Amino acid sequence: MEPLLTAHNNEATSIAQLTAAQQKLYQWDKTIAAKHLYLIENKDTPYERLTTLKKHLAPLDATRQRDLIARYKALQTPPRGRRVEEWLRSWVEITNMCIAADVPETMGSRAQEDFLVACRTINPEYGTSGLRDLIDLEDAGTAIPSVEDYVSKFTTYLKRVLPLSTGLSSMAAELDVSKPQQQNKDGNKNGNKTKPQCPCGLKHY
Known part of the structure; x- marks a missing residue:
């Protein structure tokens, strides 16, 4: 109108x-x-x-800030199932809004640290390594990459370590790519090796 x-x-x-x-x-x-x-x-x-x-x-500004804080805290827990890609996009969107609104939880490098801590839930090795690097950068007084940079790198990493996933939304455990299936070295209960099936579709043994 x-x-x-x-x-x-x-x-x-x-x-x-x-x-x-x-x-x-x-x-x-x-x-x-x-x-x-x-x-x-x-x-x-x-x-x-x-x-x-x-x-x-x-007064709506204070209400908006409280809403942003709640949404930011919700990001700390990564989703399960097929929603990781959406979660990663939300990190960029919500942290940018929080920074623009001067939300204390996102000042300095706190947002980057929170993101890496959350990453440990999905991939402990990546998250831990990233936190070490972040601490080294802080100690050296070096410029710290933005949240967008961290999200982009983690997105690329997930695409490489989870090549079988649909988008980026499946965990390694859910795809069962973290540990290959092992065959029973001893065969069946009788100790017999499994015999191959004839190309005709019948077993002749």
Whole structure:
């Protein structure tokens, strides 16, 4: 729902019929969600509208930050089944939103550390090695890669170590690629070796 031109000029049927100041106010109104337009009905200047919106909507920032913190904490537990790829994408999306909102849990290299700790659940060797490297970088005062970089590398790693998986969503244990199947060295219970089947489909032994 767009704001009405007549709200700025009773006789206006197009934006060209508004003065420069009225056009600015009209464009301003278009950027505001329809559900919030009632807040600025009697405010005539951009300053009045801005301060009014800030007064009423500022509490939503705290609510949004709490929501982001909850979503970020949920990332700490990797999903099981076929949702790892979605989980990896969420790491980038949610951490970027948290950083933009100045969420303390994602300041410095905390997000990178949390990601590597979570990676240990999927691949202990990779996660542990990554944490060691992160600590070395911190001790040396070297620039630390972004969360996007860590996610990208782990994605590539999973593609290589789990070549049989569908996308990146299956764990090694679920695919049973972590340990090859072993045949019974002793044959069947009678100690006889399993005899091959004839190409004709019958057993002649």
